[in-house]
Amino acid sequence: MTKLFTCLLTVALLALASSLASAHDPSSLQDFCVAVNNSNSAVFVNGKFCKDPKLTTADDFFLPGLDVPGSTSNQVGSNVTLINVDRFPGLNTLGIALARVDYAPYGLNPPHIHPRATEIQTVIEGTLLVGFVTSNPDNRFITKVLNKGDVFVFPMGLIHFQFNIGETNALAFSSLSSQNPGVITIANATFGSNPPINPDVLAKAFQLDKTSNMTKLFTCLLTVVLLALASSLASAHDPSPLQDFCVAVNNPDSAGMYLLYYALVNGKFCKDPKLTTVDDFIFMGLDVPRNTLNQLGSNVTLVNVDMFPGLNTLGIALAHVDYAPYGLNPPHIHPRASKLLTVIEGTLLVGFVTSNPDN
Numbered sequence: 558m559t560k561l562f563t564c565l566l567t568v569a570l571l572a573l574a575s576s577l578a579s580a581h582d583p584s585s586l587q588d589f590c591v592a593v594n595n596s597n598s599a600v601f602v603n604g605k606f607c608k609d610p611k612l613t614t615a616d617d618f619f620l621p622g623l624d625v626p627g628s629t630s631n632q633v634g635s636n637v638t639l640i641n642v643d644r645f646p647g648l649n650t651l652g653i654a655l656a657r658v659d660y661a662p663y664g665l666n667p668p669h670i671h672p673r674a675t676e677i678q679t680v681i682e683g684t685l686l687v688g689f690v691t692s693n694p695d696n697r698f699i700t701k702v703l704n705k706g707d708v709f710v711f712p713m714g715l716i717h718f719q720f721n722i723g724e725t726n727a728l729a730f731s732s733l734s735s736q737n738p739g740v741i742t743i744a745n746a747t748f749g750s751n752p753p754i755n756p757d758v759l760a761k762a763f764q765l766d767k768t769s770n771m772t773k774l775f776t777c778l779l780t781v782v783l784l785a786l787a788s789s790l791a792s793a794h795d796p797s798p799l800q801d802f803c804v805a806v807n808n809p810d811s812a813g814m815y816l817l818y819y820a821l822v823n824g825k826f827c828k829d830p831k832l833t834t835v836d837d838f839i840f841m842g843l844d845v846p847r848n849t850l851n852q853l854g855s856n857v858t859l860v861n862v863d864m865f866p867g868l869n870t871l872g873i874a875l876a877h878v879d880y881a882p883y884g885l886n887p888p889h890i891h892p893r894a895s896k897l898l899t900v901i902e903g904t905l906l907v908g909f910v911t912s913n914p915d916n
């Protein structure tokens with residue numbers, strides 16, 4: 558076993574070394590950097606101080622309680638429990654965050670953007686109407702009804718929402734490709750700023766006379782989104798897709814004329830954005846348990862860019878893992894990604910080993 562372990566580590570280090578040359582996600586430069594508030598303990602890294610790695614414990618990488626629904630007794634009938642680096646210091650420098658979203662019947666997670674993250678959402682219960690709007694000049698509204706087990710991706714920096722159109726509560730989990738995705742709720746940022754934006758500015762921007770007019774409101778919202786996007790791109794450290802999205806096509810021929818304008822992007826060709834449909838941003842069937850009748854008693858359904866072309870350039874992927882009783886997902890590494898695991902059912906023993914020389 559010792560030799561096997563050494564061998565595994567060598568393979569892991571080789572894989573890591575080769576990945577660092579080509580990875581486009583941010584590198585944390587060390588295994589992790591659990592955030593602490595005490596400025597005397599270390600140097601300044603990505604906005605947070607690092608705890609001495611030797612003093613970290615398993616609890617730095619653990620957060621219980623995401624099985625508890627958030628209260629949806631509020632005006633919009635939804636509740637987002639965002640687990641970012643402020644709630645979960647172990648996420649620091651890892652480029653990932655998570656949210657649990659509860660929806661009352663007809664509850665709405667109102668139009669908002671994450672200036673620094675792509676979001677990939679899985680519906681656990683209920684039926685959601687979701688959508689996002691592409692940037693200027695097209696402003697295409699891409700929308701879909703999602704059911705249990707459906708996965709949808711909201712590209713970074715685009716205005717999006719989810720609306721529970723069912724008569725029962727709905728539940729979804731989202732992963733976000735930044736330790737601090739940020740949220741800008743459009744209506745609040747525009748009409749509820751502190752101090753308020755001068756009404757003349759709003760009136761001019763919205764081309765309103767007095768009371769609000771939805772057509773104009775929408776135009777203004779998009780302007781706000783674009784301003785927010787522009788300001789976020791300047792400071793984002795996660796990868797930028799350089800355009801709203803780049804739905805991958807395997808066969809360059811199917812990209813047709815578009816290839817004349819768009820070269821190879823991150824290893825995949827982009828579909829002509831005008832030819833994309835809502836189906837490019839949805840993946841279905843994650844509610845179906847996978848067959849665990851194999852030697853390990855587990856089955857990983859990895860939803861990466863090869864299975865879900867809409868993820869291309871967005872820096873995020875998702876996995877659904879089924880475990881039989883005493884099933885094992887054996888020791889492995891993801892050379893290009895941090896992983897945030899949420900247990901939906903059952904009891905798991907999990908662990909990871911730090912790099913040399915401490916291990």
Ligand SMILES: *[C@@H]1O[C@H](CO)[C@@H](O)[C@H](O)[C@H]1NC(C)=O
Pocket residue numbers: 592593594643646
């Ligand atoms: C860090 O300090 C802030 C403000 O004092 C506090 O809200 C936050 O919970 C602290 N974070 C940790 C991980 O202790």
Ligand SMILES: *[C@@H]1O[C@H](CO)[C@@H](O)[C@H](O)[C@H]1NC(C)=O
Pocket residue numbers: 626627628629630631635636637
């Ligand atoms: C979300 O749920 C939590 C826990 O129930 C509650 O403390 C919080 O006030 C809720 N937030 C909103 C906006 O309703």
Ligand SMILES: *[C@@H]1O[C@H](CO)[C@@H](O)[C@H](O)[C@H]1NC(C)=O
Pocket residue numbers: 632742745749
């Ligand atoms: C948006 O503004 C409304 C009205 O003031 C408030 O009830 C709500 O909590 C705000 N939402 C967020 C996400 O700040």
Ligand SMILES: *[C@@H]1O[C@H](CO)[C@@H](O)[C@H](O)[C@H]1NC(C)=O
Pocket residue numbers: 770771772773
């Ligand atoms: C909003 O303004 C446009 C242009 O002035 C007008 O055509 C439209 O009817 C207005 N909508 C409402 C709901 O007042």
Ligand SMILES: *[C@@H]1O[C@H](CO)[C@@H](O)[C@H](O)[C@H]1NC(C)=O
Pocket residue numbers: 846847848849850851855856857
């Ligand atoms: C995982 O489950 C799928 C669907 O049930 C099955 O086709 C596949 O062979 C399984 N993989 C393993 C490794 O058991």
